[in-house]
């Protein structure tokens with residue numbers, strides 16, 4: 001984990017390419033033990049736990065109880081890499097079938113499951129997605145995410161109500177320190 005952090009912190013802005021970071025994540029082979037410090041579960045929601053951040057990227061560990069899920073969301077025109085540390089996560093992927101301003105303009109294009117060791121990359125040109133740890137897994141899940149550049153809000157879609165809203169993101173812990181949630185936009189310093 002420390003090695004992965006060092007490698008990411010050494011990169012310049014234009015070096016955050018999908019295949020470069022995917023290779024970093026695959027080579028890092030992150031274990032549950034190596035991220036213990038950042039692991040923090042809450043009953044009510046999945047948690048976003050900040051590992052490190054600079055002007056070019058942020059690295060976050062998400063902790064999911066069985067049944068936790070995100071809304072369908074975009075990634076604010078940034079790149080998102082995910083690698084599974086533990087458990088299972090399903091990703092439902094969507095694309096626009098009409099201009100983004102038209103609410104309810106999304107169509108499901110695929111659904112994939114990810115298990116320990118698997119990684120993937122997504123950005124708004126690939127798809128929008130919703131992630132979930134299905135109730136029936138009866139187990140917790142942990143995922144590591146790299147976003148480049150960091151972003152503090154994204155658009156969240158509710159297909160049932162045909163609505164789209166800006167979602168302000170938070171961190172539930174900062175480098176293992178609890179006591180949040182903190183609005184992501186207020187945490188800008190390099191950690």
Ligand SMILES: [Fe+2]
Nearest residue numbers: 073075080129
């Ligand atoms: Fe996402």
